[in-house]
Amino acid sequence: MKLGLLVADKPCSSFAAVFTRNAFPGHPVVLARQRMQQATMQGVVVNNKISNVGAPGGLQHAIELSAEASHLLDIPQDALFAASTGIIGWSLPVNDMKAAMPALVEGLGSLTAVDFAQAIMTTDRYPKLRCQTLGAGSILGVAKGAGMIEPNMGTMLVFIVTDIHIDRDLLQPLLSRVVEQTFNSISIDSDQSTSDMCMLFSSSMHHGVAVADFEAALIEVCKDLAADIVRNGEGTSHVLRCSVKGFGDLCRSAGKAIINSPLVKTAMYGNDPNVGRIVAALGDFWGNAGKSLDASALFIRLQGIEVMTRGVFHLDAKGEQQLSAALKQAAQDPAIGSFPEHEHFVDLEIELQGGAGQATVYGSDLGYEYVRENADYRS
Amino acid sequence: MKLGLLVADKPCSSFAAVFTRNAFPGHPVVLARQRMQQATMQGVVVNNKISNVGAPGGLQHAIELSAEASHLLDIPQDALFAASTGIIGWSLPVNDMKAAMPALVEGLGSLTAVDFAQAIMTTDRYPKLRCQTLGAGSILGVAKGAGMIEPNMGTMLVFIVTDIHIDRDLLQPLLSRVVEQTFNSISIDSDQSTSDMCMLFSSSMHHGVAVADFEAALIEVCKDLAADIVRNGEGTSHVLRCSVKGFGDLCRSAGKAIINSPLVKTAMYGNDPNVGRIVAALGDFWGNAGKSLDASALFIRLQGIEVMTRGVFHLDAKGEQQLSAALKQAAQDPAIGSFPEHEHFVDLEIELQGGAGQATVYGSDLGYEYVRENADYRS
Secondary structure, X not given: OOEEEEEEEEEEOEEEEEEOOOOOOOHHHHHHHHHOOOOOEEEEEEEOOEOOOOOOOHHHHHHHHHHHHHHXXXXXXOOEEEEEOOEOOOOOOHHHXXXXXXXXXXXXXXXXXXXXXXXXXXXXXXXXXXXXXXXXXXXXXXXXXXXXXXXXXXXXXXXXXXXXXXXXXXXXXXXHHHHHHOHHHEEOOOOOOOOOEEEEEEEXXXXXXXXXXXHHHHHHHHHXXXXXXXXXXXXXXXXXXXXXXXXXXXXXXXXXXXXXXXXXXXXXXXXXXXXXXXXXHHHHHHHHOOXXXXXXXXXXXXXXXXXXXXXXXXXXXXXXXXXXXXXXXXXXXXXXXXXXXXOOOEEXXXXXXXXXXXXXXXXXXXXXXXXXXXXXXXX | OOEEEEEEEEEEOEEEEEEOOOOOOOHHHHHXXXXXXXXXXXXXXXXXXXXXXXXXXXXXXXXXXXXXHHXXXXXXXXXXXXXXXXXXXXOOOHHHHHHHHHHHHHOHHHOOHHHHHHHOOOOOOOOEEEEEEEOOEEEEEEEEOEOEOOOXXXXXXXXXXXXXXXXXXXXXXXXXXXXXXXXXXXXXXXXXXOOOEEEEEEEEEEOOOOHHHHHHHHHHHHHXXXXXXXXXXXXXXXXXXXXXXOOHHHHHHHHHHHHOOHHHHHHHHOOOOOXXXXXXXXXXXXXXXXXXXXXXXXXXXXXXXXEEEOOEEOOOHHHXXXXXXXXXXXXXXXXXXXXXXXXXXXXXXXXEOOOXXXXXXXXXXXXXHHHHHHHOOOO
C-alpha cells in the first residue's frame, strides 16, 4: 500500500470538489462531503490498494487517518480530506497506515508534485500531471487511475492546486462545469467507481485573475488529464474521440453509448472498420430514449473518411482496407511501459444535420489486456 | 449464406411480433412493421451473414426476396415476412438468393423444426428449440443468435409457432408481456441489434385454451430459449442469473446494470468473488437514477452465500476461497462444441429490504473468447 499527502502551507478558504454520483459511496467520500461544509481545508491524505467502501467501521477509519496526519502536521484534526482507492469491501490496515505516517510527513519538504503524482500511481504507466500558467499564477492538476480503465483500483482521483484566488462561491460551480466537460466525458467501461473524486485547493496568493480566464485554463488542464487517463490505462491500444452533433441535449449520452458499446470497442481493438456497429449502438441508444431518427440526415465519418451519407453506408473492400490501415496507425502498443510515444486518437464523427447540440467524449477500445487485467485480479 | 423458410399450411389470421427498439432498424424490420397491418400472414424467409441494414435499396431487396419465395409457394406476394442477420451496411446478393430459393421450397415437405433451427444457426453451438404442450395443442419456439452474445451476427431472431388459437387482439399484448419478462431480460453486452425480432404464428387449429394458461406455457418456452441464448454464446463460460428485489420499478434495470458491468463480468469469468464490483455497479446505476440508497437495508448473496448484510461486507480469505470454488463449479467450458453438458448458473441475489418489486435478469461473463470473436471478425 502507498500513502500520499497533499498539504497547503496555510488553511485554504477557497476549495471545491466533485464526487462520484454512485449511491453506495466510499467512506472517504461520505466524510469529505461533511467536511466540504467547513470554512477552510488544507489538504488530503490518500492511499491505494483498499478503497474503504462498505467495510465495518470504515467512516471511523477515514476520520482516524486524517486526524493522525493532521496531528503530525500540527493542524486542526479535521483539516484534511481522506481519499482511498482499491478493493471494495475490505477493511483498511489502520494501525500500519498510522505507523507509516511520520516518515511521510517528514519527507514533505523535499518532495515535488511529480513525487505526489507517483505516490498515488497504482498500475498507472506514468504519472499524470498537467499545468497551465495564468498571469503570475498557475494551475497544476494531478490524476491517478483511469475512470475504470484501471480497474484494479477502479477509481479516478484528481487533485488540483492553484495559487490563483477565485471566490469559493464561484469556484464550486466552476469546477462542476469543468468536470462535466472533461472527466465526466470520458468512459472506459461505463462503470462509475464508489470513490471517484476531483478536488481543487487554492492558496489564494494571486488575486485579480478573471474567472472566465481561470475557467478556460482549468478546462485545458482537465481535458488533457482526462485524455491522459484514457490513454494511460493498461489494455488500451486505441483512444476513441467521438464527436456527436445534432442530437440536442443528448449528444454526450449518445457519444457515450457509442464508445461504451463492447462491439464498437472490440472492433476498434481489432482495427476492424465495422462501422455498422457504430450506427447500431447509436440507434439502440436513440430508440431506447424513445426518439425516432431521420436517417436521411445522418452522416458518419471515421478518421475523417465519410462512411455513411444521408443514412446510407457506402462501403467497399478497398475503402475498408484504407480504414483498417488508418486504425492500425492510431493504435498504441500496449506493451509500451513508459510515457506513450504518441497521442493518437481514433476520430468518430456523428452528425445529424439540422439538429442542435454538440459534445465530444473519450473512450478506450476493449482487448485481451482488459480481460486479463480484470479477470485475473486476485484470483 | 444460409436461407431458412418457415411457412404455415394456410394463412394465419392470428399472429404477433415484437421488434427491436433500435432507432436505426434494419430494412426487414421496417417491412415487417408494415405487414403487421395485414389481416393474415403465412410465414417468414430468413437469411444470415448480411443483415440488410443501412444498405442502398435494402427495403426493395426485402420485398423482392419475400415475393420470390411467395411466388414459388403460390401464395400472395406479401404473405411472408423477411428477416436478416449479419453484417450491417452491406447489400444482400439478391440474385444469388433468388436462385437458391427453388431448392429451399422443394425441400419444405421433408424438413422438421430442427432443420429450421439449424438452418438459422450461425456460430450457434447448437440449435435452440423449446416446446410446451397444452391440452391438444402445443407451442414450439426456435431461436438463433444470442442478443449480442453472438456478435458476428449481432441479432436475436425468435420464431414461435402454435396450433392453439388465441384471438389476435389478445395475442399481441400477450407476446409483448412475455418478451419483456424473457428475451428483454437477457443481456450479453448491452447492445441491441438493429434486427432483433420475435414472431409468433398460430394455425388456430385448437380452440378453447384459456389465455392465462397459454401465456404461462409461452413464458416457459421463452424463458428457456432466453437462457439457451445466453448459455449458447461463444465465449460465455458463466451464465449470470441476477435476482433483484426491493428496487421498485427499477429492479430489472438495476439487474441489467449489474450483469452489464464489464468489471462484474470479467470477475465472474476469472472465478473471482470480487463482490465489491457488484455493489459498485448497483450504486452507480442507482445514483445516476437520482436515487439515494439506505445501505442498512441492503443484502447481497452470491451462489446462496450472504456476502453483504445490512450494507456491510463480511469477507475473509476462507470465505473468498469458498466463493471462488463455487464460481468454478458454475463455469462451462467454452471449448465444448456441442450441447452444453450442464445448465449451471451463477446466482446473484440483491435485496433492499422493505422495498417493492422483483425481477430476474440473465447475462454472460466477459472473457478472452468474447474479444477474440469480436475483434478478429473480418479483420
